[in-house]
Amino acid sequence: MLKSKSLLLIIVVACFFAACKTGPAYDKATQFAIDEALIQHYVDSLKLPMTKSPEGLYYQVINQGGAKVTIDPALDTVQVRYIGRVMNSGVLYDSTATLVDSLATKFVLNTAIEGWQRGIPLIGPGGQIRLIVPSTMAYQNVVVSALPAANGTSVFLPANTILDFNIRYIKLFKYKKPQVQPQ
Numbered sequence: 001m002l003k004s005k006s007l008l009l010i011i012v013v014a015c016f017f018a019a020c021k022t023g024p025a026y027d028k029a030t031q032f033a034i035d036e037a038l039i040q041h042y043v044d045s046l047k048l049p050m051t052k053s054p055e056g057l058y059y060q061v062i063n064q065g066g067a068k069v070t071i072d073p074a075l076d077t078v079q080v081r082y083i084g085r086v087m088n089s090g091v092l093y094d095s096t097a098t099l100v101d102s103l104a105t106k107f108v109l110n111t112a113i114e115g116w117q118r119g120i121p122l123i124g125p126g127g128q129i130r131l132i133v134p135s136t137m138a139y140q141n142v143v144v145s146a147l148p149a150a151n152g153t154s155v156f157l158p159a160n161t162i163l164d165f166n167i168r169y170i171k172l173f174k175y176k177k178p179q180v181q182p183q
Helices: 002-019 028-046 114-122
Strands: 058-063 077-086 092-095 105-108 128-133 163-173
Touching (some): 114 163
Antiparallel strands (some): 058 128, 077 092, 077 163, 128 163
8 A cells, every 4th residue: 555655656746747847948049030030021021111220129210209308217107109010910919098198008118028118219209110029029938918809809929929019109207206305
């Protein structure tokens, strides 16, 4: 009886460790090279007037907007309206829920994906920009839930999805350090 329990315990432990096996490690440089080739083909085939940043973000300034303002990405809040699509298919994956500027999305810039952190400061408030964001500057190898489909089913962005955003930068809210009241 003791041998049976010991054997069962060994089998359970072996199954546990076998279930913990992970896939291959994420290689950001390799994925970036794959994304770069796909984006370059997309941009060339559609003859898009895109500029490539030194980091590999593709962008097109549609409207520069007002004067560029220095943004502290860790403290300052930006307000934007946007439409996000999957690059090759054009499938809508996310968008601002409103067309009213005062109700548009607000967030501290460094909480956004890297592509937005690098792209939004390229224009001033009131400006508009198109960003083609490599997966390495978006959600990388993570599957992400997106807008629900028309039939109510859940839709997911696959890992390593390249995204195409049209962003209208509405306003910058500079962080105001709280004043300490003397006692």
